[in-house]
Amino acid sequence: MATDTLVTISLPKEKQSSLDRFLAKGFPTNKWEEWKYTSLKSLNDIEWNWNTSEQSANSAALALENTVEIQTQNGKMTLKGTLPTGVEYLDFASFAAQKPEFMRTFNERNPILDQNSLYDLNDALASSHQVIWVKKGVKLDKPILHTYFASVSIASAIQIKLLIYLEEGSSLTWVDDLASSEDSKSILSNYVQEIWVSKNAHLTFVKTQDFGLSTTHVDHTFINQEDQSLVDMFTFSLNGGLIRNNLHFYVDGEQVVSNLNGLYVPGNNQLVDSHTVVDHRMPNSESNELYKGVLLGNSTGVFNGKIFVRPDAQKTNAFQSCKNVLASDKATMNTKPQLEIWADDVKCSHGTTTGQLSDEALFYMQSRGISQDAAKTLLMLAFVQQVIDKVEIPALKESISNRVVTKIQQALGV
Amino acid sequence: MWFRKIYGFNFAVNYHFKNKRMLSITNLHAQIGEKEILRGINLEVKAGEVHAIMGPNGSGKSTLASVLAGREDYEVTDGSVSFFGKDLLDLAPEERAAEGVFLAFQYPVEIPGVSTTNFMKSAVNEIRKYRGEEPLDAVQFLKMFKEKMAYVNIDQSLLSRSLNEGFSGGEKKRNEIFQMAVLAPKLAILDETDSGLDIDALRIVAEGVNKLKSPDNATIVVTHYQRLLDYIVPDYVHVLYKGRIVKSGTKELALELEEKGYDWIISALVD
């Protein structure tokens, strides 16, 4: 077993108990309800290096002008350049020492960790645990770009943990450019982000995932929101052997707006699993979830969208939509919306669709001279554009759009 | 000598631009599933001509139009169709379009997320590629669209919206004729383009079609109403019934049908 080597590791007490929790459960298998279509069982067959010191080349997948960059290479985080006034980048222990009162609130956050053994594994072994701290009222006009790249010559687990803390009235655009090399040995990329968005704060978060086939990426993004805060979240899953996204929103305030946008375009031998949770714990808030998928080749997609409306969360508006196009007969999509509503005065709606492109639409387009493959491409691009167009950073929007277009065109041979 | 030269010249003009054999449909049979819908259609269309096809609901008019445009749901079981000497049935729908066939749909299809302008840009450039021509650029498109918009009095705002999505019945039909103007087909098949149009729109659309008419192209109009034929005057009128053309005549036939209905034709049939 790959995890055997973990037994011999000795850790400080709290981390040890996290490791013990992981060891008791092991990697998720599809016997676990939350992992029904996404087994990580095969990770047991790999001898993992749990603490790599290999250097990786820089990917430089994305170049955004005038941004401060934080680089993570094989799990090591470095700040490049200088952060604007009012923003700090520091390790978690120093942050905790400076903000004891926040830490008390933070420790009560109570995320849903059912069947999430990899969160424990990360907690035990993360090679970096850093904090981005945006001070009260500070509004950043340029995004902070986090380029995360992995490439190894022996199978390695790469695990980092990040806390993003937005104080009252602040605003931040965070771009997570996650990638790994196509010819790397196996990578288990296990990434935890805990995000706190205080009263009146605004976070825009764009995450792109563009990994090689040998990468299994498990993403835990847990966002707590206070009164009148706004979060625009984007998850673009472009490539990767297996990507599992656990995206949680904890609505701990009133007049909160949470926007969850997702787009996945898995191709041959790729799987993308989006597990989202929106937990409405307080009244008068709103969440909008729009996920779209184009499934190419023999790919697999999973969408599980949970919305909880707790008894106190009256006057909640919660919307969820997940639409998928199967671009080939060999692709599969599994969708499961899960709404649990304990409050009576709420507006909730959800809808999932999975289908092929309409023959009628294709014939109509062909009858105007457009070849069938070009017609398919045109329809699929129109379908995904709705999500891409919401990204307000032109260079980023273009980069995502180009990658999606190229991938779809290549899959269809256009 | 002098006379013969002129005569020869005239003859050549006629040969190339008028009365040139364009479409020949011979004994065409088509079915969907087990159901035979076209049961032996014969029709001859020459350049410069307008043919009207009329007939009761369900007689096979739209099926004929779809088979000509290349819809795969219909299986052609017998017969042949030649278009400028080429076997039309052998071509994919997009190749037929590139060869110059255009179908204005009875029920235009919604294309979510694709605007008419983008749609037409793709269509025009794909057709140009097929013909070995250079693609048009943005400026050329702008100019061309502006010119064609005038034909059917269509608004730019409609062309920027998702194609046919939420369009009114009349807007859809007008948009079909706009597309026809852009693609400038050799053979246009208009399937009930008049239905759903108000009186003014009917006139505008018909005038648009007439402006596009030349000795070089031909039109097949499928309609239920004589009214359209007041504007688009047919050279021939055919009655389709149970998958066959059971009567053909000149434009006077349409007037007669308007007055007397189809019964007198149907009851005169033997089988």
Ligand SMILES: Nc1ncnc2c1ncn2[C@@H]1O[C@H](COP(=O)(O)OP(=O)(O)OP(=O)(O)O)[C@@H](O)[C@H]1O
């Ligand atoms: N996809 C299909 N499946 C089964 N039957 C079909 C299909 N398409 C057409 N038909 C049948 O074929 C026959 C001819 O239909 P078609 O649409 O060609 O008639 P039409 O002459 O255009 O009628 P209308 O005047 O009402 O437009 C009808 O009986 C119709 O129900």
Ligand SMILES: [Mg+2]
């Ligand atoms: Mg019809």
